[in-house]
Amino acid sequence: xxxxxxxxxxxxxxxxxxxxxENTLRQGVQVSMLVADPDLAGDRIEQWAxxxxxxxxxxxxxxxxxxxxxxxxxQLRGFLEGVSEDILDFSPKTEDLREELWATxxxxxxxxEILHRNLALLDQADAEGTLAIEQELLSLIQEVExxxxxxxxxxxxxxxxxxxxxxxxxxxxxPKDIPSxxxxxxxxxxxxxxxxxx
Amino acid sequence: xxxxxxxxxxxxxxxxAFAAPRLKVQPPEGFAEAEPGKDAAYRxxxxxxxxxxxxxxxxxxxxxxxxxxxxxxxHLVKEGYRLNGEGRAFQAGETAGxxxxxxxxxGTESYLYxxxxxxxxxxxxxxxxxxxYALFTRYRQGLDQSLQSIRLH
Numbered sequence: 001x002x003x004x005x006x007x008x009x010x011x012x013x014x015x016x017x018x019x020x021x022e023n024t025l026r027q028g029v030q031v032s033m034l035v036a037d038p039d040l041a042g043d044r045i046e047q048w049a050x051x052x053x054x055x056x057x058x059x060x061x062x063x064x065x066x067x068x069x070x071x072x073x074x075q076l077r078g079f080l081e082g083v084s085e086d087i088l089d090f091s092p093k094t095e096d097l098r099e100e101l102w103a104t105x106x107x108x109x110x111x112x113e114i115l116h117r118n119l120a121l122l123d124q125a126d127a128e129g130t131l132a133i134e135q136e137l138l139s140l141i142q143e144v145e146x147x148x149x150x151x152x153x154x155x156x157x158x159x160x161x162x163x164x165x166x167x168x169x170x171x172x173x174x175p176k177d178i179p180s181x182x183x184x185x186x187x188x189x190x191x192x193x194x195x196x197x198x
Numbered sequence: 199x200x201x202x203x204x205x206x207x208x209x210x211x212x213x214x215a216f217a218a219p220r221l222k223v224q225p226p227e228g229f230a231e232a233e234p235g236k237d238a239a240y241r242x243x244x245x246x247x248x249x250x251x252x253x254x255x256x257x258x259x260x261x262x263x264x265x266x267x268x269x270x271x272x273h274l275v276k277e278g279y280r281l282n283g284e285g286r287a288f289q290a291g292e293t294a295g296x297x298x299x300x301x302x303x304x305g306t307e308s309y310l311y312x313x314x315x316x317x318x319x320x321x322x323x324x325x326x327x328x329x330x331y332a333l334f335t336r337y338r339q340g341l342d343q344s345l346q347s348i349r350l351h
Contacts, residue, residue: 034282034301034308036332062306085335086282088301168308168331180273184255184322188270190279190302190311193249193326 026095026154027070027161033084038062038167041083045165048079054160062167067160076163101154108147115140219321223252224347226327226340242344244337248329252348255322263317267296270315270324274300282310290316290348293323297345302328310334314345323348 035041038061045064046056052075054068068076077090115137122133180186221240225231229242229250240252257266271285282299289295295316302309308331316323325348327334327341 034331036335086301088280178273178277180269182269182273184324185270185273187253187255188274188313188324188326189277190300190304190309190328193251193311194304194309194328 023070023158024096024098024101025070026097026157027073028093028095029073029076029161029163030089030091030093030166031080031087031164032089032166032168033080033087035084035167041167044083045080049163054163057162064163064165064167066163066165067156068163069159070161073161080165097154097157101151104147104150104154108144108151111140111144111147115144219254219350221252221254221323222347222349222351224344226250226337226344228337228340229344244329244333246329246333248327248333248337250325250327250341250344252323252325254350255324257317257320257322260319261317263294263296263315266317266322267315270313271298274298274313279311288314288342288345290346293318293348293350295323295345295348297325297342301331307331312341316348318350321350323350 042059042061042064045066046059049056049066049068052068052072054066054072056064056066058065073092077087080087080090118133118137118140122130122137125133177186177189221238223240223242225242226244229244229248232241232243234240237253239254242250244250267285271281275281279300279302282301285296285298287294287296293316295314297312297314300311300313302311309328310331312325312327312334314325316325325345327337329337
């Protein structure tokens with residue numbers, strides 16, 4: 001019986017550890033939908049995204065690109081169904097970032113270590129050596145800044161999903177003529193109808 | 199009756215009996231009817247230039263609405279048209295019909311293209327309308343009412 005509290009504590013610790021586990025998924029959704037008024041739909045999407053803690057990257061009559069907290073992604077489809085008449089395409093995409101995070105973090109760590117070592121060498125170097133070390137330092141600082149920026153972008157991806165919404169149906173034109181065995185059906189064609197007019 | 203008139207009537211009767219049936223259609227609300235062209239199709243036009251056309255074809259081989267509705271739908275799907283929602287059944291007097299809306303890219307816009315088929319024993323009636331998405335949705339109800347008004351005389 002004495003082991004019971006210990007096991008319970010262990011279980012709680014493990015659960016807490018799992019809960020604190022870092023999200024390493026990059027999520028995104030590509031949507032294509034039909035709306036009667038693209039500008040109005042764009043405004044409604046913007047308001048909703050901001051209410052969920054997200055923000056807009058791009059907004060036009062043709063498309064909306066936004067960042068949405070990953071936690072609110074499950075509500076996206078329901079909201080868009082209310083804004084549009086028809087959702088033509090809703091394609092979620094998930095990508096594991098663990099490898100990229102690991103490579104970026106370890107790259108950053110190693111360059112920072114080299115940077116500190118080179119800084120320590122700077123005091124002992126002569127004029128010629130100082131110039132060489134300075135050049136090396138400049139290059140290292142650039143690399144470190146680049147890796148930090150990459151890490152920030154990845155952190156953003158861990159928190160926010162990228163949502164791209166096309167407000168119209170933009171695909172390549174349809175093939176014009178696939179013959180049917182029934183004569184009258186061959187005469188039913190959107191392009192002929194629109195182009196012939198009256 | 200003079201003999202000549204009687205003869206003329208006698209000769210005319212078979213022609214009248216086999217004369218092509220004529221379409222009678224109420225234009226969608228807000229549309230203006232156009233003069234029939236050489237093909238005798240019914241045409242109407244909205245102030246924005248949205249087109250509406252109703253045509254007649256022979257029901258050959260003679261098949262019911264279910265067959266022709268599916269045949270047209272399958273053909274357009276094969277050509278790459280994308281259905282907008284489910285098709286809808288409607289009634290025009292005693293004639294049953296089925297209508298589908300298709301989403302079609304045209305220029306830089308999304309167009310809706312309506313195809314409706316009604317079938318009698320001798321004729322297939324095909325109605326079409328197309329316009330930019332936002333415009334089409336404004337006239338959708340009027341188009342539905344017009345489809346229900348189609349009659350053959």
